[in-house]
Amino acid sequence: MLEIVFYILSAITLGTAFLTVYSKNPIHSAIYLVVSFFSIAGHYLLFNAQFLAMVHIIVYAGAIMVLLLFTLMLMNLNKEDEVSKPIYIKFAAVFSAGILALVLISALKTAQPEMIEYVSSNEDYQSIKVLGKVLLNEYMVPFEFASVLLLVSMIGAVLISKKEEKI
Amino acid sequence: MDTTTFIIEKGTIIVVVFAITMLMAMYSTWAERKVAAFLQDRVGPNRAGWGGLLQPLADGLKLFTKEEFFPNTPNKFLFILGPGIAMSTALITSAVIPWGDKFHIFGKDVVLQATDLDVSILYIFGVLSIGVYGIMIGAWASNNKYSLMSAVRASSQMISYEVAMGLAIISILMMTGSLSLKEITIQQAEMKWNIFYQPLAFVIFLVCSFAETNRTPFDLAECESELIGGYHTEYSSMKMGFYLFAEYANMFISATILSVVFLGGYNYPGMEWAEQNWGVNIANIIAIAVLFAKICFFIFFYMWIRWTIPRFRYDQLMNLGWKILIPLAVLNIILTGIVMVLFN
Numbered sequence: 024m025l026e027i028v029f030y031i032l033s034a035i036t037l038g039t040a041f042l043t044v045y046s047k048n049p050i051h052s053a054i055y056l057v058v059s060f061f062s063i064a065g066h067y068l069l070f071n072a073q074f075l076a077m078v079h080i081i082v083y084a085g086a087i088m089v090l091l092l093f094t095l096m097l098m099n100l101n102k103e104d105e106v107s108k109p110i111y112i113k114f115a116a117v118f119s120a121g122i123l124a125l126v127l128i129s130a131l132k133t134a135q136p137e138m139i140e141y142v143s144s145n146e147d148y149q150s151i152k153v154l155g156k157v158l159l160n161e162y163m164v165p166f167e168f169a170s171v172l173l174l175v176s177m178i179g180a181v182l183i184s185k186k187e188e189k190i
Numbered sequence: 191m192d193t194t195t196f197i198i199e200k201g202t203i204i205v206v207v208f209a210i211t212m213l214m215a216m217y218s219t220w221a222e223r224k225v226a227a228f229l230q231d232r233v234g235p236n237r238a239g240w241g242g243l244l245q246p247l248a249d250g251l252k253l254f255t256k257e258e259f260f261p262n263t264p265n266k267f268l269f270i271l272g273p274g275i276a277m278s279t280a281l282i283t284s285a286v287i288p289w290g291d292k293f294h295i296f297g298k299d300v301v302l303q304a305t306d307l308d309v310s311i312l313y314i315f316g317v318l319s320i321g322v323y324g325i326m327i328g329a330w331a332s333n334n335k336y337s338l339m340s341a342v343r344a345s346s347q348m349i350s351y352e353v354a355m356g357l358a359i360i361s362i363l364m365m366t367g368s369l370s371l372k373e374i375t376i377q378q379a380e381m382k383w384n385i386f387y388q389p390l391a392f393v394i395f396l397v398c399s400f401a402e403t404n405r406t407p408f409d410l411a412e413c414e415s416e417l418i419g420g421y422h423t424e425y426s427s428m429k430m431g432f433y434l435f436a437e438y439a440n441m442f443i444s445a446t447i448l449s450v451v452f453l454g455g456y457n458y459p460g461m462e463w464a465e466q467n468w469g470v471n472i473a474n475i476i477a478i479a480v481l482f483a484k485i486c487f488f489i490f491f492y493m494w495i496r497w498t499i500p501r502f503r504y505d506q507l508m509n510l511g512w513k514i515l516i517p518l519a520v521l522n523i524i525l526t527g528i529v530m531v532l533f534n
Contacts, residue, residue, distance in 0.1 A: 054268070057323070073307060073308055073309045074308075074309050074312065077309050077312035077313055077315075077316050078312065080319070081312065081315055081316045081319050084319070084320055085315075085318075085319025085320055086319060086349060086352075089319070089322055089323070089326070089345050089348070089349060090345075090349065092326055092330075092345070093326075093342060093345045096326070096338060096341060096342060097342060150308060151308065
């Protein structure tokens with residue numbers, strides 16, 4: 024039963040991800056990406072990671088994609104003003120995505136032994152209580168670093184969008 | 191638990207909740223017109239049925255039989271999808287709401303909640319944040335500049351007020367230490383309502399829920415004087431009916447969330463006493479009635495505000511959201527933290 028669900032979800036994820044890249048209309052791309060995000064959230068639910076699934080939907084589908092659609096709708100995107108993409112840029116994009124995948128796989132590999140520890144202790148390591156304790160005790164410093172990073176980028180965005188005062 | 195009984199039990203609850211949501215949304219349209227009439231010293235609908243009680247049915251019949259008109263759009267599928275998304279997101283929130291404690295039927299306890307998620311509140315926020323897609327996709331696919339303006343307004347308004355809403359609820363979570371709505375309700379038993387402990391959070395949440403449900407004074411997305419009909423300008427027949435219906439369903443759901451999180455949900459003073467003396471079933475029937483009384487009060491409140499306060503201007507809306515509500519919500523979190531450290 025779960026396996027069938029997994030295969031259906033995987034098919035939707037890969038199919039919509041492909042269509043995101045393939046479709047010509049940027050708005051259609053964005054909508055396919057939203058569907059893809061939802062099926063990824065479904066994958067999280069299959070692992071019983073409720074918190075991760077919900078936060079994924081709120082942050083990606085609910086905030087980021089809404090903002091993206093918002094800007095796409097405001098822009099008048101036509102065929103003529105599409106930026107030309109030379110072959111070396113496409114190659115660089117594929118290459119950097121491959122490197123990112125490599126980093127993610129290695130990170131997941133190192134996370135494996137930690138997970139086995141939780142599984143053997145029979146603790147619900149997906150619950151918010153355990154997650155919060157681990158994030159704010161063991162991984163306090165990296166967690167705060169991430170939040171500082173987000174704050175810095177937010178301040179940067181505000182600075183860029185601010186009107187320059189005439190002297 | 192046996193799988194079959196589990197499916198039957200949960201299926202019944204889901205169907206009943208769905209029916210009740212639809213019924214409440216239907217009669218909210220009637221109540222809105224009656225309240226408007228009352229506030230403006232008119233009579234209101236009084237032709238179909240006693241006191242106009244059959245008016246919602248007549249309206250529904252009219253919408254179903256109207257001609258379906260399609261604008262000249264290359265995105266016919268998205269045009270149809272828009273109202274569908276709006277309606278389904280309005281309906282699926284009710285899955286995590288505790289309507290009562292439990293019934294004792296056929297020798298077993300039936301919990302009056304479709305599912306008690308560990309992350310109920312996050313679920314509600316998730317559904318809320320995707321609710322705007324219905325408006326955005328439908329309006330963009332209409333191929334109409336007024337609709338597009340409305341979609342842009344709706345999405346920016348939704349995102350702005352979601353921040354303040356989330357920050358307001360954090361102070362509640364700090365007190366309760368749980369994200370489950372059932373747990374939050376249980377902790378408010380015997381008049382320990384959150385509204386008495388967190389009045390500021392309540393006010394912020396209330397204002398934000400007006401914005402999230404696109405109700406006056408924040409209904410900039412369908413501002414008739416500027417945008418004709420807003421996002422549903424190009425819609426006709428039942429597709430427009432779905433948009434209007436989704437708004438009322440949203441109103442019912444947000445009234446429910448307000449009463450569950452801040453007004454103690456199904457709790458009423460003396461519930462424990464009633465449970466011991468009159469039995470579980472009667473105590474819970476009263477509990478459901480109490481919850482619905484609270485919900486009806488909030489729905490009335492929404493209508494009362496709609497016919498009292500004029501619409502905000504767009505920049506005023508943004509200023510209120512970002513410069514007043516968000517700082518206030520942050521302040522409330524800090525205050526809650528200080529009080530919790532000092533008194534616990």
